Amino acid sequence: MTDPVRLYRTVRLIRRFEERAIELVRSGHVVGGIHPYLGQEGVAAGVCAALRPGDVVAGTHRGHGHVLAKGADPARMMAELCGRATGLNRGRGGSMHAADFAVGVLGANAIVGAGGAIVTGAVWARRRRGEDLVGVSFLGDGAVNEGMLLEAFNLAALWQVPVLFVCENNGYATTMPVAGAVAGSITGRAEAFGIPASVVDGQDPEAVRAATAAAVARMRAAGGPEFLEARTYRFDAHHTFEHAVRLDYRPPEEVARGRSRDPVDIAGSRLPPDRRAEVDASVEAELDAAVAFALAGPEPDPAGALEHLYASGLTARAGGG
Amino acid sequence: MPRLSYRKALNRALADELARDEEVFLLGEDIRVAASNVTAGLLKRFGPERVRDTPLSEQAFTSFATGAALAGARPVVEFQIPSLLFLVFEQIVNHAHKFPLMTGGQCAVPVTYLVPGSGSRTGWAGQHSDHPYSLFAHVGVTTVVPATPADAYGLLVSAIRCDDPVVVFAPAGAMEVRADVDVASLQPVPLGRGVVRRPGDDVTVVAVGHLVHDALAVADDLADQVSVEVFDPRTLYPFDWDGLLASVSRTGRLVVVDDSNRSCGIAGEVIATVVERVRLDAPPRRVTRPDGAVLPFAPALDRAVQPGREHLRSAIQHVMKDG
Numbered sequence: 001m002t003d004p005v006r007l008y009r010t011v012r013l014i015r016r017f018e019e020r021a022i023e024l025v026r027s028g029h030v031v032g033g034i035h036p037y038l039g040q041e042g043v044a045a046g047v048c049a050a051l052r053p054g055d056v057v058a059g060t061h062r063g064h065g066h067v068l069a070k071g072a073d074p075a076r077m078m079a080e081l082c083g084r085a086t087g088l089n090r091g092r093g094g095s096m097h098a099a100d101f102a103v104g105v106l107g108a109n110a111i112v113g114a115g116g117a118i119v120t121g122a123v124w125a126r127r128r129r130g131e132d133l134v135g136v137s138f139l140g141d142g143a144v145n146e147g148m149l150l151e152a153f154n155l156a157a158l159w160q161v162p163v164l165f166v167c168e169n170n171g172y173a174t175t176m177p178v179a180g181a182v183a184g185s186i187t188g189r190a191e192a193f194g195i196p197a198s199v200v201d202g203q204d205p206e207a208v209r210a211a212t213a214a215a216v217a218r219m220r221a222a223g224g225p226e227f228l229e230a231r232t233y234r235f236d237a238h239h240t241f242e243h244a245v246r247l248d249y250r251p252p253e254e255v256a257r258g259r260s261r262d263p264v265d266i267a268g269s270r271l272p273p274d275r276r277a278e279v280d281a282s283v284e285a286e287l288d289a290a291v292a293f294a295l296a297g298p299e300p301d302p303a304g305a306l307e308h309l310y311a312s313g314l315t316a317r318a319g320g321g
Numbered sequence: 322m323p324r325l326s327y328r329k330a331l332n333r334a335l336a337d338e339l340a341r342d343e344e345v346f347l348l349g350e351d352i353r354v355a356a357s358n359v360t361a362g363l364l365k366r367f368g369p370e371r372v373r374d375t376p377l378s379e380q381a382f383t384s385f386a387t388g389a390a391l392a393g394a395r396p397v398v399e400f401q402i403p404s405l406l407f408l409v410f411e412q413i414v415n416h417a418h419k420f421p422l423m424t425g426g427q428c429a430v431p432v433t434y435l436v437p438g439s440g441s442r443t444g445w446a447g448q449h450s451d452h453p454y455s456l457f458a459h460v461g462v463t464t465v466v467p468a469t470p471a472d473a474y475g476l477l478v479s480a481i482r483c484d485d486p487v488v489v490f491a492p493a494g495a496m497e498v499r500a501d502v503d504v505a506s507l508q509p510v511p512l513g514r515g516v517v518r519r520p521g522d523d524v525t526v527v528a529v530g531h532l533v534h535d536a537l538a539v540a541d542d543l544a545d546q547v548s549v550e551v552f553d554p555r556t557l558y559p560f561d562w563d564g565l566l567a568s569v570s571r572t573g574r575l576v577v578v579d580d581s582n583r584s585c586g587i588a589g590e591v592i593a594t595v596v597e598r599v600r601l602d603a604p605p606r607r608v609t610r611p612d613g614a615v616l617p618f619a620p621a622l623d624r625a626v627q628p629g630r631e632h633l634r635s636a637i638q639h640v641m642k643d644g
């Protein structure tokens with residue numbers, strides 16, 4: 001069931017969230033920078049539009065879009081980026097670890113390739129308890145060369161765990177082009193484990209939603225995993241640190257070509273212009289409120305810096321003299 | 322009274338916890354046929370959903386356990402050899418251990434990592450003879466090294482019930498230990514609580530894992546010269562500092578015997594903490610493997626690298642003389 005307004009709203013929300021977050025990086029409110037998701041919004045939006053609230057996802061270091069698309073509160077997410085006690089992770093996670101278990105987000109994850117096995121285990125354990133759910137592991141094209149991810153493919157296929165591995169092929173792992181890194185093909189890696197694999201235009205959120213819905217329907221019927229390669233493009237830097245240093249790895253013509261297929265415009269073109277303007281205004285208002293909420297939030301008390309380290313309540317020995 | 326072996330105690334702990342809590346399940350290599358013998362009989366009793374053989378995919382099944390724990394299960398992962406922990410250090414330390422803090426307390430990761438046969442299994446040489454507990458204590462993962470069958474049972478049960486990741490090192494040198502134990506009396510042993518195995522007045526010997534038995538033997542040998550107190554920490558992280566400080570405050574002397582490498586090992590931490598808090602009557606000593614040791618193959622070389630009773634005896638004699 002496709003809802004072009006909702007889909008556009010998610011894409012637009014992620015786009016503007018990222019742009020506002022970059023402003024906050026520049027103004028020093030977000031320390032440590034971010035990995036901008038600009039240009040890739042259609043993937044997270046399309047995939048999550050085909051999921052149910054109880055389904056779980058694991059993100060990547062470029063994870064804001066995944067967390068927002070799954071339904072986390074943008075205001076608490078922005079507060080997390082700003083390191084506030086009001087953040088999703090109470091200021092303990094930041095950009096690369098933003099998590100919201102209440103909406104099925106097991107967390108952005110800063111280690112390339114790490115989410116695949118984790119989401120497989122989570123889905124397996126909940127299905128064993130009789131719950132009906134599927135999982136999504138987002139990963140980059142760089143992750144397909146990580147051994148543990150291939151181990152995770154094997155476990156998911158062998159034990160028939162319904163996890164959709166979504167590879168966001170944006171052409172680069174930091175500065176390394178796919179052609180210089182991937183022997184064979186990306187989909188071939190999944191196919192080697194008997195996992196059905198398909199390719200979709202990641203710049204078209206509706207195409208991503210439809211491909212995901214089809215894969216999820218097969219997973220719910222058959223049980224096992226699926227693989228989806230979404231061809232996309234990163235409009236901005238690998239990380240905002242690139243705004244300060246000049247790295248020369250993408251030809252300007254390529255960047256221009258990539259930017260010419262903008263998921264915001266593709267999704268937006270499916271709405272009457274006045275409807276689109278309404279959505280834009282409501283996203284803007286929501287993000288104004290999110291930024292205000294984030295900046296108004298208290299900073300966490302340094303005395304509690306290691307709170308939550310142990311779920312069992314163990315406390316850590318102090319490090320001072 | 323029946324003789325209970327250390328190995329059987331581990332087996333019984335797993336069986337009792339599988340029976341007590343549906344969310345407990347085991348996974349590991351060749352556990353269905355119980356290659357290590359620790360899971361013997363469990364497949365038949367609990368079925369393949371709860372006793373799951375895994376492919377040789379240590380990194381994936383370790384993180385699979387993390388995911389299952391995030392979803393409310395209580396996995397116990399058995400590792401065939403201690404060096405596999407190097408392979409999955411990332412998965413344990415960077416994910417399982419860090420998730421609760423990084424998510425601001427949104428989750429718990431109650432996974433138990435069980436390593437039956439840690440340390441030297443004579444003749445298994447370089448890649449099978451490490452005893453990497455100090456690494457886990459350093460990063461703050463709850464780390465236990467039981468010395469006796471009753472503790473093997475009780476600490477493993479507590480590890481499984483703990484809401485945090487816990488690594489349970491069962492030293493190869495303790496696996497064959499047997500003790501007169503009334504099986505009905507087996508109890509959970511609290512994590513983080515040490516025990517005085519033998520009271521004494523002149524020197525406290527802190528001994529880790531199977532070395533507790535060596536320390537007791539040396540203490541007996543020296544009984545007519547020195548009154549040795551043997552302290553078994555049982556859990557290396559969190560360490561029972563109060564228990565140890567009470568002992569050292571009375572004896573005034575300290576020797577630590579620990580079958581891991583010297584630099585940055587747990588023995589160094591024990592000594593540092595004690596000298597921060599107590600004025601000792603003699604400089605403390607530690608008996609460990611050498612710095613950066615790799616266990617050589619030939620049995621005599623293997624033994625030469627591990628801390629032995631002779632080293633311990635001489636360390637005790639030294640601190641008595643120095644004081």
Ligand SMILES: Cc1ncc(C[n+]2csc(CCOP(=O)(O)OP(=O)(O)O)c2C)c(N)n1
Pocket residue numbers: 060061062110111112113139140141142143144170172173174238
């Ligand atoms: C295992 C691991 N290796 C290296 C890094 C450093 N690193 C962070 S992001 C990144 C590139 C990842 O590329 P890709 O998977 O294609 O995702 P993208 O950045 O394009 O979204 C690297 C190398 C890391 N975080 N984890």
